[in-house]
Amino acid sequence: MRRTIPLVLTFLVGMYPIFAFFVPHATVSGVNQWLDKALVIVAAFALPLGVVNLVGMNLEKIKQRRAGWPYAIVLLAGLAVMAYFGVIGVIKGDTGFHPTFEVLFESMVSPLQATMFSLLAFYVASAAYRAFRARNVEATILLVAAIIVMMGRIPFGDMLTGGRMTPLSEWIMNKPNAAAQRGIIIGAALGAASMSIRVILGIERTYLGKSRD
């Protein structure tokens, strides 16, 4: 029973949107829209689960004075402050954003996110230096294509080659790149379809935490 109910639910909830994709009748689409809303609600209720775990773990870390415990205080303080001003803003504010929440978002969250994203520039440089070596034919083709596309994306490329670099770079993006991307997208889509059918039909059960027997 413990095993059967989740499998039956998975089958019904998995098959219904497939059915609704082909059947536009009002009664069918109504249920489908309800399912979409249900997914949003379930995901929203899962968030407190994660937050409870996060708070519990960090409180434990502070209690036991484990390595890095002062940072756990910083984490919990940040969580409490943002949550407080976020909720107050929704309850009281005209715009739904408390001024303090906006200041914290603009001056801390936003720059921190931009900084983390900017790390990619440095990591791309070190990864490219390490990986783009002409070890064999394929690696050499990759290397040459990468240099052409990189030069084609900046004005220097056209300045050095009399305007030829951008069209060449666009050709690589539009022809070999687009073809390869499509091949991988089609393969991945078929793989996703096959995996989804396995999950819906109950053949694949590892996501339930249980092996097949």
Place this chain on the structure above:
Amino acid sequence: MRRTCFSIFAVWILMMAPHLAYAQGSAPVAGLEAFDTPSDDGSSITLRWEAKGSGPVDVMRSTSRSGEYELVGEALAADQVFGDATVEEGVGYYYALASVTGGDTVMTDVTGPVAARSNWFRNARKNTMVATIVMFALVGVYVAIARRGKELYVRKIAGLNAIDEAVGRATEMGKKIFYIPGIMSLSEIQTIASLSILKYVSNLTAVYGTDIEVPNKDPLVFSAARETVRQAYMESGKPDQFKEDMVTYLTYDQFAYAASVTAKMVRERPATNFMIGSFFAESLILAETGQAAGAIQIAGTADVTQLPFFVTTCDYTLLGEELYAASAYLSREPVLLGSIKAQDAAKAILMAIMALGIVLLAFDTDIIVRLLKTR
């Protein structure tokens, strides 16, 4: 001479007549017809007409032929089609188009009654229906073949073969394994595929007594991952070795999650990193930090934009469908392997159709293109 002038004048009159008639107040549209919009949920009626001129037209509607007409929308005469999505299912409506011509309001003939009805099938999706049935049928056929005991060949996937070696390395070095199941939720099929590999890895860590940590970005995935790891330890006969803080929830923010995980990698210097699931921009941050920390890295994703980053920084990468084949490949269960063969068969059929389409296009026949169009 007189006869010639009269002939010229008559011809001119005949040529100008339509325009003169228009100037005197005939509608710029004709042949109005209304019908239930096909393949919908009964909330729309479609109007179609011929354009005789240009300019705006008002769409007027009533529930009785001689009743009061209300304005339901505007269109241009040149559009020749209008969808009225404000109707009630089952109610009969009458339609006319009104336009202002030479100062007069001119109405077309009224058409109706027409009622919107819910339809039971989207005709434009016949091809998708056939493809869906074929896919299900292929899975059924190959699973049946597998159940009868026929051995099914699946080529070697280096990344999956390396999992045992990677776990063994961490065990020998006495260091941790990090398993990162992607940043999307359980609604993403890549995450489910990742959890099936997590199950396999957790079975190994339970048997060898290797330390594993699974940091999560999504709360639903955190719950599922914890159950997966707990179950793996129970099945391996080592339930007491499972600790709750093996699987943790960090944060829902993408880059805060990346910052937290990379900080852990730098501090704890894991021997092995698994990055399997759906990733976005943080993929290179995680992989490059792991590389700098000296870990052996096995990655897998179907996100084509992140594959290049994993390929350049990781020792093994599962590309797209290899990720979805993982649970079948690792378990070697015939039923699961059967579904992989079904996927391959579907791909072969698709490739044959595409090849045929390319050949036919060379002969100016686009029948395959039209067959594959989706709406």
Place this chain on the structure above:
Amino acid sequence: MNLKKLLYIDRRIIYLVVAIGALIPIIRPIGLPVVPTEPVIGLFDKLQSLSPGDAVIISYDYGPSSEPELNPMSAAILRHCFHRDIRVIIMAIFPLGGVNMAIRQLERVTGEFEDLEYGTDFVNLGYKDGGQAPMKAMAVSIREVFPNDVDGNDTASMPIMSKVQNYDDVKVVISLATGIIGEWWADLVNAQFDVPVAVGCTAVSAPKYYAFLRSNQMIAVLGGLRGASEYEELLRRNFEWAREVYSDPDEMKQSATTGMDVQSIIHVIIIAFIIFGNVMYFATGKEKGR
């Protein structure tokens, strides 16, 4: 000299060189010329073909991490729309900051126009949770999905929304997207409801979207800073007002054209390192062969 040491340069040296390379054009802008390409011209031509009063949707599907790449293209597109009297319906599907991005961009651009009226010329519908679910529901009624705007005002009473019932009344959807959301608009809204879709995305996602562009599921792709700078260049080439706006030093600091200087230097540095690494690779190989 020990060539092997040069083959494996400490990554911190690479980071330092990249940092210096990024700083120089910020301190002393270069002003490199940009040539617009077909994927970007597609959106420019589409907006040029619209008539005053036509409506477009701009969906802010990105957060602070993608601001440097997507803010400039957002500002350029908004300016283009407002100068052509195109009605703009703003919304957000991205949960972590999409609506904040929209608010800030609108504040930045609408301040340049004296006669724009909120609710008539543009509206900010705010964020809607649920990912693809609201996108599907908007095919029936946009007002039902967004009964209120970002400030809680009733959308049914707004003149702009009285003319826009659903996707049939929208000429193009422009998604400024990070991650997978741009794809959702093409797969769902273009494929199922036949609405033209243009996507402005981070440079990382651009290669994938070329496949959608070639199969006409998207009418345009603006990839990263390069795409944004190309759009700014198109505006400068065609409109006097754009030349005035983008000659203002404060505006130039935030524009994609300035960002392209930094990107250009960084690309050159990366290429130089790659070439250097390969030279060392072959040199150490020859050394081994001796």
